[in-house]
Amino acid sequence: MSEAAHHRPTGLSRWLFTTNHKDIGTMYLIFAFMMAIIGALMSLVIRAELFEPGLQLVDPNFFNQMTTVHALVMVFGFIMPAFVGLANWMIPMMIGAPDMALPRLNNWSFWLLPPAATLLIISLFVPGGGPAAGWTLYPPLSIQGGMGMDFTILTVHMLGISSILGSINIIATILNMRAPGMNLMKMPLFVWTWLITAFLLLASIPVFAGAVTMLLTDRHFGTQFFDAAGGGDPVLFQHIFWFFGHPEVYILVLPAFGVISQVIPTFARKPLFGYSSMVFATAAIAFLSFIVWAHHMYTVGMPMAGELFFMYATMLIAVPTGVKVFNWVATMWQGSMTFETPMLFAIATVFTFTMGGVTGLMLALTPVDFQYHDTYFVVAHFHYVIVGGSVLGLFTAVYYWLPKWTGHMYSEGIGKLHFWLTMIGINLTFFPQHFSGLAGMPRRIPDYALQFAEFNMWSTYGAFLAVFSQLIFFYLVWKTVKGGTKATDQVWEGAEGLEWTVPSPAPYHTFETPPKVS
Amino acid sequence: MLTTCLKRIKSTIQFLGTGLMLLPGMVLAEYALNFQAPATEIAREVFELHSLILKIVIVIFIAVFAVMFYSIFAHRKSRGHKAANFHESTTVEVIWTIIPFIILVSMAIPSTATLLKMDNTSGSEMTVKIVGYQWKWQYEYLDHDISFFSTLSTPRAQIENKEKKGENYLLEVDNHLVLPVGKKIRFVLTANDVIHAWWVPQLAIKKDAIPGYINEMWTKIDEPGIYRGQCAELCGKDHGFMPIVVEAVSQEDFNKWVSLQKDKAVSAAADSNKVWTKTALMKQGKKVYEKSCQACHGATGAGVPGAFPAITGSKIATGPVKDHLDMVMNGKAGTAMQAFKGQLSDADLAAVVTFERNGLGNKAGDIIQPSQVKALR
Ligand SMILES: [Cu+2]
Numbered sequence: 001m002s003e004a005a006h007h008r009p010t011g012l013s014r015w016l017f018t019t020n021h022k023d024i025g026t027m028y029l030i031f032a033f034m035m036a037i038i039g040a041l042m043s044l045v046i047r048a049e050l051f052e053p054g055l056q057l058v059d060p061n062f063f064n065q066m067t068t069v070h071a072l073v074m075v076f077g078f079i080m081p082a083f084v085g086l087a088n089w090m091i092p093m094m095i096g097a098p099d100m101a102l103p104r105l106n107n108w109s110f111w112l113l114p115p116a117a118t119l120l121i122i123s124l125f126v127p128g129g130g131p132a133a134g135w136t137l138y139p140p141l142s143i144q145g146g147m148g149m150d151f152t153i154l155t156v157h158m159l160g161i162s163s164i165l166g167s168i169n170i171i172a173t174i175l176n177m178r179a180p181g182m183n184l185m186k187m188p189l190f191v192w193t194w195l196i197t198a199f200l201l202l203a204s205i206p207v208f209a210g211a212v213t214m215l216l217t218d219r220h221f222g223t224q225f226f227d228a229a230g231g232g233d234p235v236l237f238q239h240i241f242w243f244f245g246h247p248e249v250y251i252l253v254l255p256a257f258g259v260i261s262q263v264i265p266t267f268a269r270k271p272l273f274g275y276s277s278m279v280f281a282t283a284a285i286a287f288l289s290f291i292v293w294a295h296h297m298y299t300v301g302m303p304m305a306g307e308l309f310f311m312y313a314t315m316l317i318a319v320p321t322g323v324k325v326f327n328w329v330a331t332m333w334q335g336s337m338t339f340e341t342p343m344l345f346a347i348a349t350v351f352t353f354t355m356g357g358v359t360g361l362m363l364a365l366t367p368v369d370f371q372y373h374d375t376y377f378v379v380a381h382f383h384y385v386i387v388g389g390s391v392l393g394l395f396t397a398v399y400y401w402l403p404k405w406t407g408h409m410y411s412e413g414i415g416k417l418h419f420w421l422t423m424i425g426i427n428l429t430f431f432p433q434h435f436s437g438l439a440g441m442p443r444r445i446p447d448y449a450l451q452f453a454e455f456n457m458w459s460t461y462g463a464f465l466a467v468f469s470q471l472i473f474f475y476l477v478w479k480t481v482k483g484g485t486k487a488t489d490q491v492w493e494g495a496e497g498l499e500w501t502v503p504s505p506a507p508y509h510t511f512e513t514p515p516k517v518s
Numbered sequence: 519m520l521t522t523c524l525k526r527i528k529s530t531i532q533f534l535g536t537g538l539m540l541l542p543g544m545v546l547a548e549y550a551l552n553f554q555a556p557a558t559e560i561a562r563e564v565f566e567l568h569s570l571i572l573k574i575v576i577v578i579f580i581a582v583f584a585v586m587f588y589s590i591f592a593h594r595k596s597r598g599h600k601a602a603n604f605h606e607s608t609t610v611e612v613i614w615t616i617i618p619f620i621i622l623v624s625m626a627i628p629s630t631a632t633l634l635k636m637d638n639t640s641g642s643e644m645t646v647k648i649v650g651y652q653w654k655w656q657y658e659y660l661d662h663d664i665s666f667f668s669t670l671s672t673p674r675a676q677i678e679n680k681e682k683k684g685e686n687y688l689l690e691v692d693n694h695l696v697l698p699v700g701k702k703i704r705f706v707l708t709a710n711d712v713i714h715a716w717w718v719p720q721l722a723i724k725k726d727a728i729p730g731y732i733n734e735m736w737t738k739i740d741e742p743g744i745y746r747g748q749c750a751e752l753c754g755k756d757h758g759f760m761p762i763v764v765e766a767v768s769q770e771d772f773n774k775w776v777s778l779q780k781d782k783a784v785s786a787a788a789d790s791n792k793v794w795t796k797t798a799l800m801k802q803g804k805k806v807y808e809k810s811c812q813a814c815h816g817a818t819g820a821g822v823p824g825a826f827p828a829i830t831g832s833k834i835a836t837g838p839v840k841d842h843l844d845m846v847m848n849g850k851a852g853t854a855m856q857a858f859k860g861q862l863s864d865a866d867l868a869a870v871v872t873f874e875r876n877g878l879g880n881k882a883g884d885i886i887q888p889s890q891v892k893a894l895r
Pocket of ligand 1: 651753760
């Protein structure tokens, strides 16, 4: 290695110009956490307004901006960057590579994020306010909005470029930089799920970019792609959007599956059950995710053949997803389990994600979906999948790898407190929403009929508990970064894999000479 | 080892299965926890399908997690359990790929059957056209030459917490969609501005109303009664405030209602032919404004900065009458300002324009007669 590669600038320029995968990973994670806070505060505005019937805090227009921007911030600002941060930190260490394949690109993909996020937040303060058409941005409603919508479109473009560059980098790294002896079917599952996720991103983000560009030209340059009066088609947007949007939900959750598949074997002290079937199941889910998009649009009035095709294809996803869940349970079976915080989060992820999974299966069935569609039942479903799957998966990952990152053990007591409060909070928030939805409460409304009052009140209490519990998490991470018991290299008794062979904290440069994998 | 494990799983499933079969039924009885009581044959079928799938997924869920929690209990290090080392079994993988697949097929069959029934609009006895507007519904009885708008009737004061909320808070409208029971009614749906969705849970029908599209659905209501629903597709600011009320009546009552509507239409036409006083126009104009314009332009005419312009001091509302009438009658394409000429009578248009010019802080001084509106049609 040359002298330059070892040069390590300090201060601001270290972070601005860094090409080190660990620094960039850290920045992604910090950025994601900040966005999570912003998104969470917006959700509290929503929940506070819905605490009881009547309009109390915000006007309906602002309410719609909150639901829209909350979703955009959480999906594009929090969860996606958080997983990219994990990928940056862990993939090189897990495959025995010295860094990412394209380090400068890596720096650029991160530094696109802060301006993009700023643009989105600023949109809330321009005349007419932020985007208020829902994160799905359906025209013609999104054509009506003020310039906040244009800000959003630009944001989406920047975030999209960042994701595409990040994906290219991840694919290049995984395909080219594995240590000798690590063939594809020996890769840790986290690496596998990210490889597949990166392909999903590459295939879907450009489609979304196309859709929002068409929106932009419809808004300002006289095209009529989505305007029926000009020969366009408003439903076309929905097809394009969900062609991106459905893979997107797997983009959010597949890396979490990867994390779970690392953590459960560690704490069960038993190898992952059905490694190759896990890989194939992930690939199958990824493939199916491209042919089920219209299950989000059963009510637009598709031809019968379309309704049936999308129903059957959607139901099929239950098969590989079920295989994954069964494999995790089988990994625990006959293990020798201990329940440190990462394991608690991993088990909770399997449990709550599966709740979202089974309601997903219910939603797949067209005739009953007519009843569930656009109600709080759907809101409950996707929060169980995204909070219960992706976000809990992220917590699992942070607790699991934090000692490797910082060199210190976190406090198990505080970790467990955080775990239980979070679990109570999110379930209190989202479980009652199944009932309000079934009983007929539409989503995206700032005020509701009296029969929905009790459950909404519960949801609001739950949301405040869930969000404020994250202060504990912040405190725990802060304290662990600052100090604590020294972590060993292996950290966890049952941990296996290359990342556990390097010292804790992981030195600035790891695997400058590739390890040998047997 | 594998067989004992499978046996254990089997008995757990049986035990939990029988217990949980009862749950959806219990849930239905007391709280607003589940679907509202179905009011048509299709709605009953959908309800049954829903209950069936709910039971299946609950049983599967409990079975899987019973195994997991048993393992969490029994296979822990603190109880001295030693880890086994198995990590692969093609047989098991094949089994848990095939069994779910079979369960899925068993769900797909009844779903397909119900879906085909819901889709079959043939043999309908009357047709109602539903048009979504920001933020109200228009109902057109194609066989009876009747057409009217239906808007939220919950008083503003209840929404703003200045008055006690009524029993049907946010689920009440000025004009009900009156339908005869026992008749197969076909609906055709479209929208004027953005996408809406027409949904009445007890009838189990929901379909998007999309500008430029005509969608179809149907219902056949069993019993007279009131069935309430809401717009189910985000359609802008007052999406939460455009409910649907269906009033199902006997054929006889329906016929009476139809002739009453005809009489009303005749007197409305008479209103448009007479000459109005300024006071009468202002009074009627205020009513129309509150119903049709206030949602965007505000109760005092101040609008919503950046989204909906103010009427107070507006160049158009204080400028030439022709431009003002043109804006209100024809709307402005690409904005939320819709064409009101198809929604309001000549008299109402004349009244609301007069009101905007002389109320809400404006003092144009002129008045507009229904005949002037008629001339512009
Ligand atoms: Cu609507």
